[in-house]
Amino acid sequence: MRKKVLLSLDEAQLARIDAAASAAGKTRSAWIAALVDETLEPEADARRRRSREAIAEIHQIFLDADPAQEPFDAVEEIRRGRAEHDAKLDRILDEQARAHARRERV
């Protein structure tokens, strides 16, 4: 997904960018995009490493909490959790409607 953005650069910077892009056989946008990828790459690598470590640590938290690891069906449990939440909301709305009806009668 590409987005158009406005950048503020002075004329000399723009001229240097265009010269470098032309020398590399790239458009201005493609040259700036490549520079951004190159500059941010080490940070992206570190983020992926932290992500891998975080997932491994999350696994360990669950294993330490319950070494027996009773199996469960994730998709079914997510559906059940949503249904329970909806049912609770329905009960609250029903109670509010009944309370409103009682006030109307009084």
Add this chain to the structure above:
Amino acid sequence: MKRRPFIVDASVLVPALMPAAKDFDDANTLAALDDPTLDVIAPSLIDLEVMTSAARRRGMTERELLGVVHRLQSITITRIDPKLEDIARWCARGLSAYDASYAALAEELDAELLSRDEQLHELLPERAIAEYVPAN
């Protein structure tokens, strides 16, 4: 070159994080999260769904749940919430607001939707995928 982004839903992330899940398979999801050519995105709802599932596991105290929450933020999933109007459009097609959040986001970002939920596959056959396949 970046690939089309992936939206992941809780049916994929929960089994990747919880070893007790019957369909526990972190390898495929981990590979997606580790792919530098791929932006993996989810609505912030996914954090609540992971917490709901985590809190149901035996032995999970406040300390353990906080440990999960803190690490969840380090996973390479960018949280973006879809527009409420787009959620409403998917609700009108029969999805719950929860599923509609994932569907709406996939549509907004022109993304693929990595999910194990059959209903989402039926309603979004052109976007929903059951597993991540690395490019080449």
